[in-house]
Amino acid sequence: MSPPQQASPPPRSAARDAVLRDTPVATVDLDAVERNVARMQAYCDEHGLALRPHVKTHKLPELAHLQMRAGAVGITCQKLGEAEVMAAAGLTDILLSFPLVGDAKVERLVALAREVTMSVVGDSETVARGLSAGLARAGLEVAFLVECDTGFGRTGVQAPGDAADLAELVAGLPGLRFEGLMTYPTLTATGPWLRAAIDEISARGLEVRTVSGGGTPGFFSSHRAPELTEVRAGTYVYGDRSCIANGTVALEDCALRVHATVVSRPTVGRAILDAGSKTLSNDPAEGDPDGRGLIVEYPDARIHALSEEHGWVDLSACERRPEVGEVVTVVPNHACGCANLHDEVVVLRGGQVVGVWPVAARGRIR
Amino acid sequence: MSPPQQASPPPRSAARDAVLRDTPVATVDLDAVERNVARMQAYCDEHGLALRPHVKTHKLPELAHLQMRAGAVGITCQKLGEAEVMAAAGLTDILLSFPLVGDAKVERLVALAREVTMSVVGDSETVARGLSAGLARAGLEVAFLVECDTGFGRTGVQAPGDAADLAELVAGLPGLRFEGLMTYPTLTATGPWLRAAIDEISARGLEVRTVSGGGTPGFFSSHRAPELTEVRAGTYVYGDRSCIANGTVALEDCALRVHATVVSRPTVGRAILDAGSKTLSNDPAEGDPDGRGLIVEYPDARIHALSEEHGWVDLSACERRPEVGEVVTVVPNHACGCANLHDEVVVLRGGQVVGVWPVAARGRIR
Numbered sequence: 001m002s003p004p005q006q007a008s009p010p011p012r013s014a015a016r017d018a019v020l021r022d023t024p025v026a027t028v029d030l031d032a033v034e035r036n037v038a039r040m041q042a043y044c045d046e047h048g049l050a051l052r053p054h055v056k057t058h059k060l061p062e063l064a065h066l067q068m069r070a071g072a073v074g075i076t077c078q079k080l081g082e083a084e085v086m087a088a089a090g091l092t093d094i095l096l097s098f099p100l101v102g103d104a105k106v107e108r109l110v111a112l113a114r115e116v117t118m119s120v121v122g123d124s125e126t127v128a129r130g131l132s133a134g135l136a137r138a139g140l141e142v143a144f145l146v147e148c149d150t151g152f153g154r155t156g157v158q159a160p161g162d163a164a165d166l167a168e169l170v171a172g173l174p175g176l177r178f179e180g181l182m183t184y185p186t187l188t189a190t191g192p193w194l195r196a197a198i199d200e201i202s203a204r205g206l207e208v209r210t211v212s213g214g215g216t217p218g219f220f221s222s223h224r225a226p227e228l229t230e231v232r233a234g235t236y237v238y239g240d241r242s243c244i245a246n247g248t249v250a251l252e253d254c255a256l257r258v259h260a261t262v263v264s265r266p267t268v269g270r271a272i273l274d275a276g277s278k279t280l281s282n283d284p285a286e287g288d289p290d291g292r293g294l295i296v297e298y299p300d301a302r303i304h305a306l307s308e309e310h311g312w313v314d315l316s317a318c319e320r321r322p323e324v325g326e327v328v329t330v331v332p333n334h335a336c337g338c339a340n341l342h343d344e345v346v347v348l349r350g351g352q353v354v355g356v357w358p359v360a361a362r363g364r365i366r
Numbered sequence: 367m368s369p370p371q372q373a374s375p376p377p378r379s380a381a382r383d384a385v386l387r388d389t390p391v392a393t394v395d396l397d398a399v400e401r402n403v404a405r406m407q408a409y410c411d412e413h414g415l416a417l418r419p420h421v422k423t424h425k426l427p428e429l430a431h432l433q434m435r436a437g438a439v440g441i442t443c444q445k446l447g448e449a450e451v452m453a454a455a456g457l458t459d460i461l462l463s464f465p466l467v468g469d470a471k472v473e474r475l476v477a478l479a480r481e482v483t484m485s486v487v488g489d490s491e492t493v494a495r496g497l498s499a500g501l502a503r504a505g506l507e508v509a510f511l512v513e514c515d516t517g518f519g520r521t522g523v524q525a526p527g528d529a530a531d532l533a534e535l536v537a538g539l540p541g542l543r544f545e546g547l548m549t550y551p552t553l554t555a556t557g558p559w560l561r562a563a564i565d566e567i568s569a570r571g572l573e574v575r576t577v578s579g580g581g582t583p584g585f586f587s588s589h590r591a592p593e594l595t596e597v598r599a600g601t602y603v604y605g606d607r608s609c610i611a612n613g614t615v616a617l618e619d620c621a622l623r624v625h626a627t628v629v630s631r632p633t634v635g636r637a638i639l640d641a642g643s644k645t646l647s648n649d650p651a652e653g654d655p656d657g658r659g660l661i662v663e664y665p666d667a668r669i670h671a672l673s674e675e676h677g678w679v680d681l682s683a684c685e686r687r688p689e690v691g692e693v694v695t696v697v698p699n700h701a702c703g704c705a706n707l708h709d710e711v712v713v714l715r716g717g718q719v720v721g722v723w724p725v726a727a728r729g730r731i732r
Contacts, residue, residue: 023732323492
């Protein structure tokens, strides 16, 4: 395993300016990242919860190591490709929170599990048996968490009794070690649901060691579900318009921002930015499904639509209005979708460029 | 300039299977691409229109060369980064259909214009003067098209008289050669708008040599605007759910498809795919803003939501339903947004894998 990566040394002043001059460009404010990481870790420490941050948001080994140094017990990845990048960069304890299906996936899991501590999840016998066969053949044993649908309606077994059935199956399969339960997100119904599952599983003589809840929006309510031993959250590291709307990250702590240039002012009320859906994504924001980003310098402006490379801005509510050539700063609707569109991010500290990091796990959809 | 790239030779059978087994994976059916390219080129040939395909859809030098061999006069790029990739791959005539603002952009345009034939667009004096200064300093002259807003409400001058004013300014600026007009998309009002602009510009003693219209949806109505000399279209090369809805590309000609695996069947009516917004994009489709893709094998299934890596499928209208582990084929809502999320595409001919192409201009947002 290679050692933790550090920010590349600050380039000379002209080069520093250049990386921000050629827009659109995604920037990451390390000071804000550190505030967000410290706040979430402090909450977990206060409530005796393990924090296992989800790296799908930043996709940067540098920030995964930063989260580990702050006290995280390990990381969460959504896809094996992310885990492969993180393992190669020295992260050694990875929960793969997505069901792995098919021989190709199991082969890759085996390769990873030979190098680092992997845990996996699943909500079906098919998934459990597929993992078991491949891992047992390789002489490996990996921790398995039963995914529970505690109200979101996505993946997960549907009832506490189903969780117990799958736990029992897994406990008897070679290559897997029943470890506990996992759910996403943490909702009001999550605690009682998990309690019933834990009781049922315990009644069958199995130990539930880990109970993993997830998500940034409900993060600060995690202590209300005392069944949880661990929380996973990703978006909080950057924040975004959804986080501002749901109160988990304030605007001043939104660390991922896109610098964009006004390239056209065709009418008094309209500006066009050089950042569209291929830069910001068409992901909606909580509380404002039609807006497409917040312009920090012009909070009364409204990005109301995105073409692939054009951001459409309605200036009609603005007293002051930007001219062609002005660079503005956009807080995206959804940090995870936005970050995934950028090959690299410009890293700032104290408002100064201190590095340019490749988004190493960007696009790792497999 | 390097020679046109060819598909890599077919890998051995096991390797061929492997690239489709590890999902999600984007596939491009070359037979369908060739049908789409031939149909669009035949329409243009019939109506005496030059075709300048927009490569922002596929971002592949291989397909740009295929379009050139079919009769295109050159290509269109939306961002300089795309143009840089295409020029390096041997494309020699490139219209940059996005306003270039700022010194960094002008410097890159100068470098490109030294190597290949570049044309540019703009809708403001600021853009024109910025380009002029940089190009004249470099001893270059580049064709400039005045962008006209003929009804879309995005970029472009607002009235035919404004087009004439900008044309006159450009004609007097060093480094630029007034070439004509450009608009997007081609609407019912486009022809009369452009006619008025052409008349006004001609009355001022300037020649309008090129009039460039754009877009796949209105493509086959381009002949109804006889003012057009050239059409730009991108999406038609692949087709997508929007193209099916607006009648420009049939389902059987949709060339870009994402192979995805059913990873969970938590309820009788629900399936979850391993393809979410980071694989398909949250771009909406014409005629069905809430659907997120068409499952070819299960046309009655509905992808009704995407998480980043999960596709949520409602199976309640399906008689037959897929099991965990089944691989399905998804036609995305919007080919351009989807293709931009994939580092590579698996290329098929006659249903067989014949290569894996890096999406060379993917993510070139600057």
